[in-house]
Amino acid sequence: MHILAHHEAADGLAADKTLEIANDAELADLVAGGALDGIERVTLHFPKFTDGRAYTQAVLLRRRYHFRGDIRATGEVLIDQLVHMHRSGFTSAVLAEGVQAGAAQRQFDRYAAFYQGDVLEPRPLFAREALQQAVLEAA
Amino acid sequence: MYQYTEFDQQFVKLRAQQFRDQLERWERGEMTDDQLLPLRLQNGWYIQRYAPMARIAVPYGEISSLQLRTLGRIAREYDRPTPELLAHAQATQDALQAAQPGLKLKAPPLRYGYGHFTTRTNCQFNWIPLSKAADVMELLASVSMHGIQTSGNDIRNITCDAWEGVAEDGIVDCRPFAEITRQWSSLHPEFSYLPRKFKIAFNGAAEDRAAIGWYDIGLQARTNEAGEAGFTVLVGGGMGRTPIVGAVVREFIVWHQLLNYIEAIVRVYNSYGRRDNKWKARIKILVKSEGQGFIDAVEKEYRAIVDLDGAPHTITQAEFDRVASHFVVPELKAANLPSNVDAQGQLYQRWLKQNVRGHKLAGMKTVTLSFKRVGFNPGDADGDTLDALALLAEQFSAAEARLTHEQNLMLPWVFESDLPALYEAARKLGLAQPNIGLLTDMISCPGGDFCSLANARSLHIAAALTERYQDLDELFDLGPIDIHMSGCINSCGHHHSGHIGILGVDKDGKEWYQITLGGADGSSLSGPAIGGKVVGPSFSAAEVPDVIEALIDTFRELRQPGELFIDALRRIGHDPFKQAANGARHPKEAALAD
Numbered sequence: 001m002h003i004l005a006h007h008e009a010a011d012g013l014a015a016d017k018t019l020e021i022a023n024d025a026e027l028a029d030l031v032a033g034g035a036l037d038g039i040e041r042v043t044l045h046f047p048k049f050t051d052g053r054a055y056t057q058a059v060l061l062r063r064r065y066h067f068r069g070d071i072r073a074t075g076e077v078l079i080d081q082l083v084h085m086h087r088s089g090f091t092s093a094v095l096a097e098g099v100q101a102g103a104a105q106r107q108f109d110r111y112a113a114f115y116q117g118d119v120l121e122p123r124p125l126f127a128r129e130a131l132q133q134a135v136l137e138a139a
Numbered sequence: 140m141y142q143y144t145e146f147d148q149q150f151v152k153l154r155a156q157q158f159r160d161q162l163e164r165w166e167r168g169e170m171t172d173d174q175l176l177p178l179r180l181q182n183g184w185y186i187q188r189y190a191p192m193a194r195i196a197v198p199y200g201e202i203s204s205l206q207l208r209t210l211g212r213i214a215r216e217y218d219r220p221t222p223e224l225l226a227h228a229q230a231t232q233d234a235l236q237a238a239q240p241g242l243k244l245k246a247p248p249l250r251y252g253y254g255h256f257t258t259r260t261n262c263q264f265n266w267i268p269l270s271k272a273a274d275v276m277e278l279l280a281s282v283s284m285h286g287i288q289t290s291g292n293d294i295r296n297i298t299c300d301a302w303e304g305v306a307e308d309g310i311v312d313c314r315p316f317a318e319i320t321r322q323w324s325s326l327h328p329e330f331s332y333l334p335r336k337f338k339i340a341f342n343g344a345a346e347d348r349a350a351i352g353w354y355d356i357g358l359q360a361r362t363n364e365a366g367e368a369g370f371t372v373l374v375g376g377g378m379g380r381t382p383i384v385g386a387v388v389r390e391f392i393v394w395h396q397l398l399n400y401i402e403a404i405v406r407v408y409n410s411y412g413r414r415d416n417k418w419k420a421r422i423k424i425l426v427k428s429e430g431q432g433f434i435d436a437v438e439k440e441y442r443a444i445v446d447l448d449g450a451p452h453t454i455t456q457a458e459f460d461r462v463a464s465h466f467v468v469p470e471l472k473a474a475n476l477p478s479n480v481d482a483q484g485q486l487y488q489r490w491l492k493q494n495v496r497g498h499k500l501a502g503m504k505t506v507t508l509s510f511k512r513v514g515f516n517p518g519d520a521d522g523d524t525l526d527a528l529a530l531l532a533e534q535f536s537a538a539e540a541r542l543t544h545e546q547n548l549m550l551p552w553v554f555e556s557d558l559p560a561l562y563e564a565a566r567k568l569g570l571a572q573p574n575i576g577l578l579t580d581m582i583s584c585p586g587g588d589f590c591s592l593a594n595a596r597s598l599h600i601a602a603a604l605t606e607r608y609q610d611l612d613e614l615f616d617l618g619p620i621d622i623h624m625s626g627c628i629n630s631c632g633h634h635h636s637g638h639i640g641i642l643g644v645d646k647d648g649k650e651w652y653q654i655t656l657g658g659a660d661g662s663s664l665s666g667p668a669i670g671g672k673v674v675g676p677s678f679s680a681a682e683v684p685d686v687i688e689a690l691i692d693t694f695r696e697l698r699q700p701g702e703l704f705i706d707a708l709r710r711i712g713h714d715p716f717k718q719a720a721n722g723a724r725h726p727k728e729a730a731l732a733d
Contacts (some may be wrong), residue, residue: 051414084331111150116327117452126450139475
């Protein structure tokens with residue numbers, strides 16, 4: 001996951017290749033209307049870090065609508081939400097003003113796996129383990 | 140009982156490490172109090188009136204002797220205020236007591252060194268300093284315990300009927316499903332910042348003993364015509380400021396689709412639940428405002444999860460079998476301890492009647508130990524008692540116990556032949572009051588003695604009622620009565636579902652109490668879940684015990700032979716009870732209230 005400090009947010013991506021989706025937008029309607037066509041980055045906003053709507057939007061963009069470009073988190077993006085964002089399909093995040101990235105990496109290193117499936121690994125733990133078991137037994 | 144795998148064990152250890160890392164960053168100033176707040180809540184740590192409170196999950200109420208001993212150790216070694224803090228807290232409570240019109244006694248002493256069993260089968264500690272929080276979480280992790288999502292706007296600790304797997308009227312043992320759902324919901328990346336808290340309860344028996352109508356999601360186990368296990372799904376129940384009973388959104392979801400269906404419900408809630416007003420943010424408000432539209436949205440989302448996403452969380456037979464294999468009947472051995480109990484004695488017979496229940500296995504019983512006793516807060520167990528409970532469970536119940544949502548502890552695997560010896564042992568511990576289901580088996584939150592959300596105290600009211608109703612002849616004559624008490628509208632004491640509900644409210648810095656009548660939790664005794672109705676303007680702390688007595692006396696006067704309180708109330712209507720309650724106001728305080 002690409003983590004940017006607050007001042008690094010601006011970059012050269014052309015305006016017609018980016019799309020900002022509001023938290024209350026109807027994704028299905030947007031997608032049906034072709035809003036994702038030619039888009040390289042979708043920006044989803046966290047008005048407060050406790051407002052979790054953008055997690056669902058990211059999950060649906062990836063899993064249901066197969067969006068392959070960058071999904072960027074903006075707004076009140078703090079260290080302890082980054083792993084949730086990554087697992088929900090975000091590929092970049094602009095940290096809120098004043099937040100230092102120093103403690104971020106060890107959050108990603110901590111858990112080797114999680115129980116439930118996510119965007120990175122759709123299968124839950126039990127399905128993954130069952131497959132591993134089958135491979136072991138076959139070998 | 141479920142035994143943690145290596146993965147499960149590692150997971151709670153890492154969670155404890157993560158919490159330590161968060162606390163250290165906060166201490167270094169890398170995180171503000173506001174930024175730490177949701178993180179510590181997601182680990183079960185509140186900051187209360189005088190000290191932090193730790194809420195430890197006891198998933199679906201099931202707890203082992205080893206875990207009870209660890210809670211005992213935490214009570215003894217960590218649940219300790221400094222003398223200065225305790226003196227300050229007690230002085231503040233004494234001043235609060237002195238400010239209440241008509242209360243003559245000093246405030247009861249604040250206790251420490253104990254765990255408190257809650258209506259949501261958690262165990263709370265009130266005095267552990269935040270500087271010891273990470274140590275406590277690591278200690279808990281060593282015995283497969285945690286505080287994950289016992290607070291915060293996420294999927295909370297999952298509850299069940301306490302009698303799952305041992306009940307005579309069991310349909311489906313819900314414990315494996317509760318455990319599978321616990322794992323699925325733990326650190327869920329999409330659902331950790333919901334609009335508000337989210338509580339799931341399972342009931343696997345004919346009688347609803349889990350109050351599922353009062354839950355965000357209530358799951359009633361049943362089988363379909365093909366004999367497959369599954370659930371009727373209720374959504375949108377909840378107490379708080381707007382009590383609403385859950386609505387059936389699906390008559391039957393087959394067991395292997397359970398997680399996919401819950402995912403659909405929570406996703407619709409996360410997307411559309413209100414976030415502009417804390418008091419309108421629970422899913423019940425969304426269900427109520429959208430009605431059929433909500434159900435349609437959930438069904439559509441569920442179809443999409445199955446048809447478009449490949450239904451990744453379909454529970455496999457192998458996974459169900461793996462988890463269910465932990466919930467088989469344990470190795471059972473009678474204690475065969477000697478006892479001198481007079482088997483025909485009235486006390487023992489009363490205990491058999493109230494505290495002992497039938498079992499799905501012949502020759503076995505379940506025994507509820509009563510944590511409603513004079514001199515103790517409802518649901519409190521000190522360190523030594525927790526140790527003693529661990530031993531009792533080992534001797535008499537395959538080293539397993541269950542927390543009940545009525546704040547008692549139940550032993551699920553007791554040989555009928557062991558009942559006299561168990562009775563004797565429980566009596567020595569002060570846990571054999573034969574009052575389960577009776578008036579003194581009150582539900583109460585910690586209230587304004589500890590909780591910073593509370594508007595009023597609840598424990599001194601509970602203590603006053605407990606002392607007033609100590610005559611067992613009288614209690615048995617009155618029969619089952621549910622008194623539920625909350626210190627504020629958050630309703631941790633489930634006052635809405637009490638036959639008599641007591642709710643603390645705050646007016647001009649003084650403690651007042653609203654009394655409700657006729658609530659039901661959904662049990663056979665109480666009938667379908669419904670919120671109680673307010674009897675009138677609130678009462679002062681000094682008036683409440685007299686008001687309750689007036690209600691009880693009215694019942695005694697008007698009942699038909701053998702009629703229960705709740706039935707009499709429904710037959711007669713609330714009016715004579717209201718009049719009696721209002722007639723019990725103290726003249727001087729009534730004037731003050733104006």
